[in-house]
Amino acid sequence: MTVLRTSWGLSLRFRPRALGVGAGAAVLAAGFGLVALGSGDYPMGPADVLRTLTGGGTVAEQFIVLELRLPRLVTALLVGAALALAGTVFQSLVRNPLGSPDILGFTQGASTGALVVVVLGGSSLALAGAAVVGGLGTGLVIYALAWRRGVHGYRLILVGIGVAAILTGVNGYLLTRAPLMEAARAVLWLTGSLDGRGWANAGPLLVVLVVLAPLVLVGCAPALRMMELGDDAASALGVPVRRLRLVLLAAAVLLVSFAAAAAGPVSFVALVAPHVAKRLTRAPGPNLLPSMAVGAALLVGADLVAQRAFAGHQLPVGVVTGVIGGGYLVWLLAMERRAGRL
Amino acid sequence: MRPGESRLGGTALTLAYDQRTIAENLTVAVPDRSFTVIIGPNACGKSTLLRALSRMLRPSAGAVLLDGRDIHDLPARKVARTLGLLPQSSIAPDGISVAELVARGRYPHQGLLRQWSREDERVVEESMAATGVDDLADRAVDELSGGQRQRVWIAMALAQQTPLLLLDEPTTYLDIAHQIEILDLCARLHEEQGRTLVAVLHDLNHAARYATHLIAMRDGRVVAAGEPASVVTADLVAEVFGLPCRVIDDPETGTPLVVPAARRRATTLAPEPA
Numbered sequence: 001m002t003v004l005r006t007s008w009g010l011s012l013r014f015r016p017r018a019l020g021v022g023a024g025a026a027v028l029a030a031g032f033g034l035v036a037l038g039s040g041d042y043p044m045g046p047a048d049v050l051r052t053l054t055g056g057g058t059v060a061e062q063f064i065v066l067e068l069r070l071p072r073l074v075t076a077l078l079v080g081a082a083l084a085l086a087g088t089v090f091q092s093l094v095r096n097p098l099g100s101p102d103i104l105g106f107t108q109g110a111s112t113g114a115l116v117v118v119v120l121g122g123s124s125l126a127l128a129g130a131a132v133v134g135g136l137g138t139g140l141v142i143y144a145l146a147w148r149r150g151v152h153g154y155r156l157i158l159v160g161i162g163v164a165a166i167l168t169g170v171n172g173y174l175l176t177r178a179p180l181m182e183a184a185r186a187v188l189w190l191t192g193s194l195d196g197r198g199w200a201n202a203g204p205l206l207v208v209l210v211v212l213a214p215l216v217l218v219g220c221a222p223a224l225r226m227m228e229l230g231d232d233a234a235s236a237l238g239v240p241v242r243r244l245r246l247v248l249l250a251a252a253v254l255l256v257s258f259a260a261a262a263a264g265p266v267s268f269v270a271l272v273a274p275h276v277a278k279r280l281t282r283a284p285g286p287n288l289l290p291s292m293a294v295g296a297a298l299l300v301g302a303d304l305v306a307q308r309a310f311a312g313h314q315l316p317v318g319v320v321t322g323v324i325g326g327g328y329l330v331w332l333l334a335m336e337r338r339a340g341r342l
Numbered sequence: 343m344r345p346g347e348s349r350l351g352g353t354a355l356t357l358a359y360d361q362r363t364i365a366e367n368l369t370v371a372v373p374d375r376s377f378t379v380i381i382g383p384n385a386c387g388k389s390t391l392l393r394a395l396s397r398m399l400r401p402s403a404g405a406v407l408l409d410g411r412d413i414h415d416l417p418a419r420k421v422a423r424t425l426g427l428l429p430q431s432s433i434a435p436d437g438i439s440v441a442e443l444v445a446r447g448r449y450p451h452q453g454l455l456r457q458w459s460r461e462d463e464r465v466v467e468e469s470m471a472a473t474g475v476d477d478l479a480d481r482a483v484d485e486l487s488g489g490q491r492q493r494v495w496i497a498m499a500l501a502q503q504t505p506l507l508l509l510d511e512p513t514t515y516l517d518i519a520h521q522i523e524i525l526d527l528c529a530r531l532h533e534e535q536g537r538t539l540v541a542v543l544h545d546l547n548h549a550a551r552y553a554t555h556l557i558a559m560r561d562g563r564v565v566a567a568g569e570p571a572s573v574v575t576a577d578l579v580a581e582v583f584g585l586p587c588r589v590i591d592d593p594e595t596g597t598p599l600v601v602p603a604a605r606r607r608a609t610t611l612a613p614e615p616a
Binding site: 001003005009010013226233236240284 | 396397398417418419420421422423426427428429430431432433434435436437438442446447449450452454455456457458459460462499502
């Protein structure tokens with residue numbers, strides 16, 4: 001812990017290591033981004049990419065970088081950061097390292113909304129909107145079902161798992177009702193993909209993140225840290241436990257829903273990014289900012305692999321995050337068992 | 343405030359969880375600067391009363407008053423600067439150090455631009471010294487023994503710097519030596535720092551020895567309240583706990599000491615032979 005103080009009573013406290021992890025992950029994400037912007041069918045060097053980004057370059061380069069590759073990169077950064085932030089909040093609120101939106105049903109809800117549009121036939125804008133509605137609706141249902149003098153960790157997890165199972169069944173049914181071509185498009189969406197994402201995809205998520213990230217990071221983080229001591233201890237320290245939990249759940253569900261609307265339900269980023277950040281910062285408590293940077297770097301890196309690992313063949317990014325995330329989860333469980341904690 | 347006055351109390355409280363009523367028309371007062379101990383059999387409502395007094399349970403009728411105002415009309419943070427609580431069970435986050443945990447007690451005094459003042463630093467150091475955990479400051483809380491850990495949680499509550507401190511069964515899960523250690527610590531905080539303490543305790547003899555004011559409860563009612571010497575009698579113990587006993591003077595302190603009656607032979611209900 002490092003403390004900065006001024007003579008007129010201002011005092012700020014921070015962990016240099018956590019700041020370092022956040023900055024390191026941000027630099028990594030920027031590096032991945034630079035490579036992603038410069039590679040592909042029309043390769044460019046980093047210098048050319050930077051020149052184009054700052055307004056130089058040829059018309060063709062401008063089009064390729066600013067119109068084709070940059071929106072995809074920005075979408076990846078935003079989706080990664082939003083999922084990581086939501087995942088960290090969920091894990092901290094339910095006090096369970098597996099409490100991610102993939103497991104609690106919110107992601108499945110967003111998918112249900114999107115699939116309804118696929119079956120009925122609709123534009124990709126309608127699909128994104130339906131994903132948001134599906135995610136938020138699922139959030140409301142889970143909150144109502146888990147409510148009993150407030151919403152507590154285990155109830156939320158169990159209700160969430162139940163709702164997730166129901167929605168997975170519903171989603172399977174919807175897929176069988178979709179026309180063949182539409183079903184193929186739906187499966188691609190369900191995997192989570194950044195293919196062909198434009199500014200229209202990044203825009204709404206950017207707005208949501210700009211509003212909610214300060215609310216969570218500045219407004220709620222200190223109280224969230226107190227909530228880790230248990231509801232009773234937090235409440236004794238003056239945290240309005242119920243209201244805070246409601247605000248944070250709403251914020252996390254919004255983030256997940258808009259992230260799903262932008263890129264589909266990309267798996268495991270929300271689960272893995274908080275764990276990676278925690279391990280790197282070695283700090284107790286929710287590492288919100290480092291998690292966001294890790295999530296952004298993870299998704300940009302995974303998308304780079306998805307685009308470029310197999311020449312001439314693009315993978316949906318969800319395949320890559322699934323493989324990385326699943327692998328990490330297995331490793332985590334093995335480590336926990338070795339440490340005697342599981 | 344005059345001594346003998348009360349800063350915290352409840353009038354005509356009805357306490358209930360969902361539809362289950364625990365207590366009705368309950369009135370209690372915590373004498374200022376007392377070490378008040380609430381005793382009673384399991385499920386008599388003593389922990390529920392403590393939750394109500396600490397603003398965690400909203401009474402379905404009646405009001406808990408803190409300095410003359412309904413505690414639910416006061417902002418949570420303001421209450422947290424006047425009244426602290428050591429809950430029955432708290433969770434130490436993975437890998438947190440003693441100093442960091444104690445520092446969290448400063449939360450109600452901090453703000454966005456006042457995250458760690460010199461005052462915070464000083465109070466945390468004093469709290470660790472007062473509870474004898476200063477030499478453990480950099481140790482991880484997970485590695486400590488039960489007694490040490492409880493002292494760390496008390497240090498956190500002290501760092502909150504509240505004139506009133508409520509403790510919910512602070513000695514449960516501890517062995518006898520650590521129980522006494524924690525109660526000695528509480529008595530010292532009460533005497534030396536002038537704090538008002540309210541504790542729920544299970545052990546009658548501990549209660550009689552350490553309390554300056556006893557509240558005996560049964561079935562959601564206050565059966566007796568007052569100085570231990572006047573409250574702890576054989577009749578009262580029989581009434582509250584259903585336990586036949588003798589009450590003698592504690593040879594160490596002169597406070598009442600409850601000695602349960604010996605097991606009778608044959609049927610337990612048979613009258614004692616003369």
